[in-house]
Amino acid sequence: MAHQGQAADYYSSQNNGGGQYQQQGYQQYAPPPGPPSQTYQQQGYQQQYPPPPGPPQQSYQQYPPPAGPPEQGHQQQPQPPQDPKYSQQPPTYGANFVPPQDDKQSFQDTFKIQKPKFNDVWAGLLFIATFLGFVAVSGLTLSRYSRYHKFNGGGIYGSSNDFSLDTNTIILFVFVLCIGFAVSWAYFLAARAFTKQFVWLTGILNCAFAVGTAVYYLYRHLWGAGIVFALFAVFSIFCFISWIPRIPFAVVMLQQAMDIARMRRVHVFLVSLIGGILSVAFAAWFSITLVAIYVAYEPSSSGGTSNPSCTNGGCSSGRVIGLVVFVTFAGYWITEWLKNTIYSVIAGVYGSWYFCAGKPGGIPKAATAGALKRATTYSFGSISFGSLIVAIINMLRQGCSIAQQQEAADGNIVGAIMFCILGCIIGILDWLVTFINRYAFSHIALYGKAYIPAAKDTWKMMKDRGIDALVNDCLVGPVLTMGSVFVAYLCALFAYLYLEFTKPSYNDGRTFTPVIMAFAFLIGLQICQTFLTPIGAGIDTIFVAMAWDPQVAMTDHPEFWERVVHVYPHVQDLIHV
Template identity: 60%
Template sequence: MDEEGHIASTGDGEEATRVWRHGPSPPRASKGAIWPLLALLLAVQLAWSLYQLPLNRVVERRLCREYYGAHDPTVIGPDGSVDEELCKNDEIQQQLAWVLGAMETAWIVGDFVMTIPLGFMGEKYGQKAILWLNLIPRLFTIAWALIVGFSEDLPLAAIVAGPILSILGGDCIFNSVTYALAAGLTDEYVTRFLLTALASSDTKLLAQYISKRYHWTFASAGYLLSAKAVINFLLLTLAIPKILQSTQTTGALRSQPEVSDKVNVRYARICLAVSVFGALAIALAGTIWLLFPSLLFYALGSALPVFTLSLLKSPSVSPKQEDQAHDSTETHLFSIVMMTKTLGSLLGAPLMAFLWVRGIATGGSAMGTPYFQPQYGQPPPQAYGQPPYGQPPYGQPQYGQPQYGQPPPPPPNQDYGNHNGYGEKTDFDQAFKIEGPKWNDLWAGILFLIVFLGFVAVSGISLQGYAATRNYNGGGIYDGARSVGLNTNTIIMFMFVLCVATVLSYCYVLLARTFPKQFIWVTGILNIVFGLVTAIYMLYQKSYAAGIIFLVFVGLLIFAFISWIPRIPFSALMLRTAVDVSKSYGHVYMVSALGGLLATVLAAWYSITFVAVYVKYSPGANPACSQGAGGCSSGTVTGLLVFITFAMYWISEWLKNTIHTTISGVYGSWYFHPHNLPQGATRGALRRSLTYSFGSISLGSLIVAIINFLRQLCSVAQRSEAADGNILGYVAFLILGCLLAVLDWAVEFLNRYAFSYIALYGKPYIQAAKDTWKMIKDRGIDALVNECLIGPVLSFGAIFVGYACALLGYVYVTFTNPAYNRGGDYTPVIIAFSFLIGLQICNIFTTPLSSGIDTIFVGAAWDPQALMTNHPDLYRAMVEVYPQVQVAIHA
């Protein structure tokens, strides 16, 4: 080799630096230097692996004691113990799966969100400090599990809070730092394979799988898994090193790195195939004697990380560069790879828990489902602490209930023809007929399409200019030469913001589904804590204006949350009802998932276009000015940014309201036709939203988009005035922003119920808004609306995600310090648009939760008798937690 590179890290924790040596290089660190790092990795991973089996048993023991305390106390011994064999029934094992899955998901979420910020902190304070910090959440998780597992005073659900300190660093940041350090100490594949091997064992689900399916104790399952570990050890200490050493001795591999890459890819594919077939064999193993060879075969695929991570040291992936002080490219490269792996784990952890619970419920060979294939289209099972699957405590029709009669007065165009309970099913269009169907508010729909096509055109032209000058703008975080306008560094930042927004929004919805009541408390407390942390951090960084703004917001949040407390029981009831209905009717969460995916794609598209406009049209020494159409000027940049931001607001609002209208059709079908739910309610409501009501949804979304766009401009101007020290301008924009916020709240409030009405009756937007508001006021439903906190709670959740994204954007631009932002001029813009991305994505993810409650209120306004007749359990529960409901719905 002509040149070598490695990371040299001082022992006192100073920032790691990249040193490139040309020609004859000084001696590398001795081989012995790697052993302390290996010892650290071995100790951490061994302790973490040994913790998994006892954790399973501790949680199972607690669940078992609670279960038999309620069903058969005679089996509980004097010391509170229960025979482990009795703990293998389906209900206990399903609850165990959900608890462990929730813990793993919580661990992964904190780990994923903080990987990039902690990576930058490692550059500033040293990787040694990050490794020490990483031990805190591990010790706390173990200690908390023991406290909850053996304490009767704390509910078992509290154990899920144990992994929350993974925000201080989890597996992702730990592996990123250790891999980068190892890559700097040695180029030997043997060392890298040792590291990846130590980090590749995963027996979380296997332990419970063996224990439940084959009726083994966890201790016995541990012995069997030890055999798998032995195979892993022999394979990774004897076989794989020989393979790697044999390939290294080949001259072609030394002179042609691309040949070495092909070898790594070939062996990686072999390991992947072995893992897949091994997993299938585990799924199909009907007896323990078939499982044993299947486990051994599955273990042969454990070398996959060895070959995939070896590619990261390839010149094809991380080519040698000129000397750059304080550059930690390898750390960032490993961080990005680990984040990608963690993102897969984040999606896989709840999915595996869901499939495992479904397999337990089905029984037999279906318990191998997590290792075989997912069963799509099935409603998810209940989480621990909720009623048994398929038996919600209220809101579900019972066979003995009286049938729906003539309401006084009937809602317009409602089909009352079929009241015979479970007769011939109708479709959605028949159940909610439209008189003389027509395309309402067509002009707004056409205008929406024109704006969308304009956004596409601007995006295409801007991206063409960006692509033509990519070398000038850089291809990564640090290599952009551009000092005017944004560059590739910003695109990467927006991608991180996008990932964080998507992950947090997904977890927020999952929390609402699993723990409806606790969800409200957690939302309020997290907003206060996170807002306070953000304010303190910004004050610490001497960004006083932003810090004071966040402190003011925190004060308002505390005041609002205290006023919430008396209204939490009613709000939790309504949320629980919406969640129960969504699990049994329609495809509510499929619509939510697809909508969230589209929102993520839209936000990514907007983020890239936002940067591309700066790249293409910024004046000055800009080679992109000669590419494609248009000239460069500040006015062009401003005008195009205004247009694409407004278009993004309108498109995202339209998407959110289309989801809301579709879900409202499902809940309306449940409310008015609980005994004869229309066929294809989700498809019917979606079809109406995209045809006859397309213009009406576009019009309502346009009004909100205009207001939100003005609020965004006001926010940017407010931050800019604060940065310039203009207190009068800051106060003026602050007051204007408050007025716009009040207007936005009023329009959003009206839209929620107007779109639910449009979903069922297909009226034009203006007429729907007038009719719905009049009916809500006449019926007194506004009292129920004011009592229910779900709207504010979900708004707080969206603000929390926006805070997280804004903080990530601020930390990113501060630590990377790109050339275009040396003076901090772009910091307010980046913070504002990061907040916007997080806010809009979370709003779209949570739309189905609020849509159901809004539709129930609209239904109660049109026909309160249907609530008492078709849903007596829900009505009684509402009266119990909020007695004034009897007066409100009969006003």
């Protein structure tokens, strides 16, 4: 019975777990002396945690058994103190975690919130107001567009509009949506079918496409765009070569994420498909609204065809710019909210796997539905808050992208390079915020905390555990980003070729080419990122869960831990249990 009490002490550990691992975690693989019915079997480890092949010292050299008799070591083991650094203590299996005892226990029962409340309400209300504003602008502009539909043509050709976007542009965006959806879904399925080759495939395709695009633009004598893409190609090749030593670790993490996605009670592929369809639907809505703004309020150029929509006044370039800025900001915020909601749902599922799969009852019942309910109720404001920060940064980067392409189209190479550098700086800021968001949302998904406290606590705990170094050496996030950028550039290139071949009258002198290419890039990027969000969310949540309780990885998922140690032995020195 003494060992039963010791097992309970082990599972109630929060910090300073290294000593307990020396006493008990090691003992799981080498049973202590004495009859099994009184020690090893009583702790319930004999069937659940079979000893791995080979001596345990080979995998856990940094955790040697303590000197002296095991019983004495157990008796002298102190109870770890509460750590005041975290506003919420590190979990037992997870903070506020109740291990499921049977198949009837739900996600809400397993990951209970101590004091359920709606967090960051102001951000949620502001998001709703922005969405309603987008609906109002879309309805008004589409109404004006429909009145003069014939003036803007019924297809690719036949438009009388020579001063702003028209039906030709809508068809262009329809093709972009189809390309974004098809390539993104195929890319996601490739991650499922060719997991080992996925990282290599992404890097090679991205580098080859960047080089090919640069060569094509230079061939067309678009010197500004050609030089910018040439610099991007050099950067991509350098990054890929520097990543090669870390690819095996990324492959292990990606394989683990895909193995979990195939498990019972996990709906990762379904969530990805539904999220992708919603992303495409909103992108179509956004594209039509963008074209309708130009049609409804763009004044005709001097000496050109007059805009019948402006007969009663109300048209101006300032109004067009203002409305485009607003719908672009709203579009970024809405799509970021959609991605982060999907992220939170998947984080709840993968957190359930990490803390529950090795326990009686397994993954909680309806984990996906339970995580979705929490994301759209108590955590709605927190997700809106985190999405708002990213939306603002992306707006700034979008402006730099348009300005860069405009300078390149005008032949101003210096200006194009300067805006490219500014865009890179903003991109680094975007990466930093997104990096923090990813792990904050994992905390929010499981424990329903407000955005800022969740971000602070999660990052501090990851630093203390040493997981931050582990995260930096994992390439899955950069690989998924590289894949999304590949799809985005493919959509932008299609937009350029479409405009070159159809030659719409409104685009004489390539006036609208930079704007249309920028929005095609945006649409492709957001669609692909939405499809790939479940993969990144799963891997990020595994890292966060390991920061909360690394012992669970070693005891409940020994095969996964052994594979990580095999390709990345340094992990044993990084993680501070």
